[in-house]
Amino acid sequence: MINIFKIAIRNLMRYKRRTMLTSLLIVIGVCMVVLFSGLAGSFKSMMIGIITDSSIGHLQIHKKGYVASIDTLPLNMNLSAEQYKKVAGVLDGKPAIEAYAPRVKFGAMLSNYAESTSVRLSAIDPVREQRVCTALYTRLKNKHDPAEPILKPGEVIIPERIAKAMKIKPGAPVVLVATNKDGSVNGMEYTMTAVIEDILGPGGKDGYMHIDDARKLLRIKGGEVTEIVIRAKPDASFDKVVKGLMAELPGLEIHTWEKLSPFANIAGMIDLMIITVKIIMIAIVLISVLNVMLMSVFERIREIGTIAAMGTLPSRIMGLFVAEGFSLGLLGTVAGLVLGVAGLLLVKALEINFEFGRMKGLVLRPEINVSELLVIGSIVLLAAVLAALQPAYKASRMEPVDALGHV
Amino acid sequence: MSLVQLKDISKSYKLGEVEIPALSDVTLDIDKGRLVTFIGPSGSGKTTLLNVIGCMDRPDSGSVTIDSRRIDNLDRKGAARFRGENLGFIFQSFNLIPVLSVFENVEYPLMMIQKTPPAERRERVMRLLEAVGMADQAEKRPDRISGGQRQRVAVARALVTNPRLVLADEPTANLDKKTALDVLDLMRAMRDEFGTTFLFSTHDPRIVEHADVIHGIEDGKLVEHSQFLEGMQSHD
Ligand SMILES: Nc1ncnc2c1ncn2[C@@H]1O[C@H](COP(=O)(O)OP(=O)(O)OP(=O)(O)O)[C@@H](O)[C@H]1O
Ligand SMILES: [Mg+2]
Numbered sequence: 001m002i003n004i005f006k007i008a009i010r011n012l013m014r015y016k017r018r019t020m021l022t023s024l025l026i027v028i029g030v031c032m033v034v035l036f037s038g039l040a041g042s043f044k045s046m047m048i049g050i051i052t053d054s055s056i057g058h059l060q061i062h063k064k065g066y067v068a069s070i071d072t073l074p075l076n077m078n079l080s081a082e083q084y085k086k087v088a089g090v091l092d093g094k095p096a097i098e099a100y101a102p103r104v105k106f107g108a109m110l111s112n113y114a115e116s117t118s119v120r121l122s123a124i125d126p127v128r129e130q131r132v133c134t135a136l137y138t139r140l141k142n143k144h145d146p147a148e149p150i151l152k153p154g155e156v157i158i159p160e161r162i163a164k165a166m167k168i169k170p171g172a173p174v175v176l177v178a179t180n181k182d183g184s185v186n187g188m189e190y191t192m193t194a195v196i197e198d199i200l201g202p203g204g205k206d207g208y209m210h211i212d213d214a215r216k217l218l219r220i221k222g223g224e225v226t227e228i229v230i231r232a233k234p235d236a237s238f239d240k241v242v243k244g245l246m247a248e249l250p251g252l253e254i255h256t257w258e259k260l261s262p263f264a265n266i267a268g269m270i271d272l273m274i275i276t277v278k279i280i281m282i283a284i285v286l287i288s289v290l291n292v293m294l295m296s297v298f299e300r301i302r303e304i305g306t307i308a309a310m311g312t313l314p315s316r317i318m319g320l321f322v323a324e325g326f327s328l329g330l331l332g333t334v335a336g337l338v339l340g341v342a343g344l345l346l347v348k349a350l351e352i353n354f355e356f357g358r359m360k361g362l363v364l365r366p367e368i369n370v371s372e373l374l375v376i377g378s379i380v381l382l383a384a385v386l387a388a389l390q391p392a393y394k395a396s397r398m399e400p401v402d403a404l405g406h407v
Numbered sequence: 408m409s410l411v412q413l414k415d416i417s418k419s420y421k422l423g424e425v426e427i428p429a430l431s432d433v434t435l436d437i438d439k440g441r442l443v444t445f446i447g448p449s450g451s452g453k454t455t456l457l458n459v460i461g462c463m464d465r466p467d468s469g470s471v472t473i474d475s476r477r478i479d480n481l482d483r484k485g486a487a488r489f490r491g492e493n494l495g496f497i498f499q500s501f502n503l504i505p506v507l508s509v510f511e512n513v514e515y516p517l518m519m520i521q522k523t524p525p526a527e528r529r530e531r532v533m534r535l536l537e538a539v540g541m542a543d544q545a546e547k548r549p550d551r552i553s554g555g556q557r558q559r560v561a562v563a564r565a566l567v568t569n570p571r572l573v574l575a576d577e578p579t580a581n582l583d584k585k586t587a588l589d590v591l592d593l594m595r596a597m598r599d600e601f602g603t604t605f606l607f608s609t610h611d612p613r614i615v616e617h618a619d620v621i622h623g624i625e626d627g628k629l630v631e632h633s634q635f636l637e638g639m640q641s642h643d
Contacts, residue, residue, distance in 0.1 A: 003518075010506035306502040309463060310564075311491020311520045313484060401463045404498070 008324040011296065012331075018292060023332040025288045026380065029281035030336025031343065033376055036277045038344040038368040044270045046365070047356065052257045053135035055199045057101075057229035058238055060260060061087060061245070064253050066227070067260070070202055073107045073120060075181045079252070081223035090248050091228075096236035101128035102225035104214045105203070108178040110158070112168050119162060121176070122206040123214030126150050132231040141195040142170065150208065155193040157208040163195045170194060176209075180218045188217050200356075201261035278376070282383045285332070289325050289387035297321065297391045304395050305403025314396035321395050325388020326381060333380045337373055344368060408475070409436035410571060410604050411460060416469035418455055418627075429455040430466065430627040437606065437620075439571075442598055445608040446615050446632060447624035453608035454576050456624065460606065461494060461574045462486045474571055491520040495565030495603070497575035501557040503549035503564075510536065510545040513563045521568055535563040538600065539593055555586035562593055566601060575607035579614055591617045 012019045052058050066077045079087070084102060091100050104123040109116050126149035130136060137144045141160060144150060151157055156176065158168060168174060170193055177187035190209065198205045215224070232241055238256040245254050258264035297304070308317060344366045352364045416433040419426045429452045437443055445453045458464035459471060462478050463486070471479040478489055490496075503512045513532045517523040523531070536542040539559040541552075549557055558578060565573045573594075579587035591614060594605050607618075615621050615632075623632030 007504075007506060014506060302502065303504060306496075306498065306504070307515075307519070308487065309461070309490065309496050309498075310516055311487050311489075311494070313487050313491075313520075316519060399463075401458050404502075 004320055004323045005327060007320060008327045011300075011324055012328055015296075018295070019328065019331075022288045022292045022328060023335065026285050026329065026332025026384075027336040027339060029284040030333055030376060030380055031340040033274075033277050033281045034337060034340025034368060034373065035343050037274050037372060037376070038340070038366040039347065039364065040270045040274055041368065041372075042366040043364060044267050046362070047263055048257070048267060050135065050362075051199060051201055051261055051263055054133055054139050055136070055204050056201050056257050056260055057132045058232045059230040059242065059245075059254060059256055061228040061230070061249070061252050061254050062226070064251055067253060067255060073105055075106055075218065075226075078104070078220075078224040078226050079228075083252075084223055084225050084228070087228055087249060087252070090245065091230065094241070094244065096233050096241050096244075098231045098233050099128065099131035100228050100230045101125055101132045102211060102223075103129070103227050103229060104211055104218070104220070104224070105206070105226040106178055106214065106218060108176045108217075110162065110166075110207075111175045111177065112166050112172065113175070115166060116177075117162060117166065119159070119176075120203075120206045121156075121209055121214065122203055123209050123211040124151075125211050126152075129229070132229045134231070139197045139199060141197065144194070151193060151210055153210045153213055154190055155210065156190045157194045157196050158192050159205050159207055160195050160197055161205075162207070163192070168192050176217060178217050180220070184219070186217055186219060188213070200263050201257075278379065281376075282379060285329060285380050285383040286387045289328055289384045290390065292328060293321060293325050293388045293391035296324065297395045300395075301398065301403050304398050305400045305405075308398060308400040309404060318392045318396040321392030322385055322388045325384045325392070328388075329381045329384025332384075333377045336380075337377060341368065341373070410439045410474060411435075411437040411606075412470075412472040413460070414470045414472075416456075416459060416466045416471065418459065418464070418466045428627050430459070433469070433627070433629055435622070435629060437604065439604055440598060440602050441619045442595055442605045442617070443607075443620040443622065444615055444618035445606070445622050445624050446610060446612065447608075447630075448610060451624045452627040453610075453624055455627075457574050457576050457606065457608055460572075461496065462490050491516070491568075493571050495568065495570035495573035497558070497561050497565045497573060497578045497607070499577040499580050501549070501554070501561050501581070503557055503560060505549055507548075508545065509541055509547050509549065509552065509560050512549065512560055513567050516564060516568045531567055532563075535567045536560075538566075538597065539563045553586075554582055555589060558582060558586075558590050559593060562590065562597065566597055566603060569601065570603065572604045572606065575605065577609055578607055579609060579611065584613060587611070587614055588617065 063077045063079055069077070091097050102125060105121065107118060107120050110119040130150065137146045137150055140150065156174060172192050173189055174192050175187050175189050177185060179185050190213065196208065232238060242254050242256060304317060347364065347366050354362050354364060356362060413433055413435040416430050418430045419428040433456065445456060447453055455464065459466050462481065466479055470477060473493065481489055504515065507515060510532055513535055514528055517528045517531065533542060536545055539562055541556060541559050541563065544552055544556065579590055582590060595617070597603055598605055609615060621632045623630040
């Protein structure tokens with residue numbers, strides 16, 4: 001029994017060394033892409049996970065214009081209690097939303113009775129907040145049981161650098177002095193209970209306190225909030241959720257984490273780099289397969305003449321050579337994917353530690369999903385077939401008389 | 408009615424400004440079931456004539472009819488189809504496909520050109536390999552058998568599709584005399600068994616006598632072969 005692929009593979013085996021060298025190039029290309037997508041892609045999703053789960057959530061809702069003036073932490077751009085209720089009503093009815101939490105944000109002076117400094121604060125409802133930012137507790141310097149609320153009324157959590165600079169230890173009393181909306185100043189005493197690590201992004205250097213305390217300190221009547229952070233269900237599309245909410249909540253602005261965190265740019269760059277590496281791989285495959293196939297056609301002109309004379313249709317001749325290019329690509333792809341995945345598993349097993357900015361002790365756990373591997377494999381095979389098309393076409397257009405006369 | 412009818416076939420090649428006539432006004436009928444040979448010196452037009460009859464080259468003028476079908480105006484694909492369905496080819500240097508075994512080489516036309524079902528394929532390939540005495544070498548690759556054996560396999564390959572006409576351009580030129588005669592005997596035996604018509608060219612007078620019909624060819628014209636044979640023999 002013969003078939004087009006059997007013939008293709010035997011023809012490839014005819015020039016073993018050349019086939020091996022070309023396959024090796026494809027293997028290197030594929031392996032490089034798998035390793036790079038696996039490492040960079042996992043780094044990216046890990047960082048996104050950390051940032052969204054421990055600080056900014058997936059989505060945030062503010063009064064229109066708030067994000068543009070976020071640096072001054074304005075108090076006159078809060079959502080009123082009625083607005084918050086309306087938003088809550090809408091959010092409760094959305095199956096794509098897992099949890100949401102209100103926050104009041106403001107700037108204050110922090111004093112330990114000896115010196116004072118300015119501090120930015122996120123005032124939260126701890127139970128709700130921890131449903132949205134499930135990894136918030138991991139940023140606390142002291143160990144914390146995630147089942148417990150991270151703070152109670154009367155307590156504040158202070159950013160690490162302020163605690164260090166002012167030598168404030170957990171348990172120490174501190175005073176927060178804040179100016180409220182109409183310009184009057186108010187100060188209250190709290191207990192500092194924990195120190196929190198900084199993280200990239202807006203609010204990443206904030207201290208935390210209870211939302212009720214903040215309302216008292218700022219003399220806010222009713223349930224005003226500055227922002228609402230949202231956690232979406234794992235498979236929900238953020239953009240779709242945003243679109244849906246926008247339609248129902250005019251006058252408010254809704255942002256995904258990508259619009260809020262500078263890490264989105266880094267993530268974009270990582271994606272761009274992955275694409276670049278893929279393009280390099282495609283170029284390698286195209287050039288090497290094209291080269292081999294052109295040589296193959298040139299070496300087998302008389303053979304092509306023979307089968308053409310016998311009555312093999314041009315389309316069939318083309319098919320023979322395309323199958324050869326495809327087989328060459330397949331050989332390299334399979335080997336490359338296997339090696340690449342093996343490389344990723346090795347990196348995972350080595351548990352390599354790294355730092356990113358002020359985040360320390362991160363462990364790289366590269367992952368690549370099957371669909372990504374399939375995409376890479378298909379791209380290579382497509383490139384191999386594409387590269388084989390021109391030589392194959394050339395073979396199919398040969399006149400049997402000329403080809404047979406060729407020595 | 409004759410199987411092949413050539414009427415006023417002319418063909419010339421252009422080399423720059425110069426026209427080289429390869430065939431001029433060839434008119435010829437070939438009957439079914441004959442072993443027909445064209446003999447002539449180098450450059451006389453044998454290959455050109457076989458290519459025209461074999462539907463691989465078009466004449467400049469004149470008509471070619473095979474089995475009552477005009478074939479001189481077929482397009483590439485039509486010509487390939489016609490060749491695959493009606494003709495068999497044997498080549499001077501055997502032209503077996505090196506990556507295929509003897510069996511697979513004979514199977515090739517049934518599989519890649521005609522779409523014969525597998526069981527029938529196997530049966531026909533084995534029948535032909537037995538007929539040419541190569542059944543016991545079926546699994547070998549072409550580079551493991553001798554030139555004479557390769558040409559036997561090529562004969563089997565040309566015949567496996569049961570063509571009306573088999574064309575062979577100098578099929579014995581790469582063989583020693585004894586093997587050449589063997590191959591000729593084989594063609595005759597196949598003609599007897601399958602009723603196939605064979606057309607072959609040669610410039611070897613010793614082979615010619617084994618054909619049923621002999622046509623001399625010189626400067627692209629059919630000539631009286633007997634004088635021509637003597638003429639050639641006197642050179643020996
Ligand atoms: N492709 C071509 N281009 C130009 N001239 C050609 C071409 N093919 C054949 N000719 C010329 O046509 C004439 C007939 O050539 P042809 O090959 O048919 O002769 P032949 O009898 O087969 O010769 P040989 O015994 O050497 O094979 C010769 O003069 C040859 O030079
Ligand atoms: Mg010739």
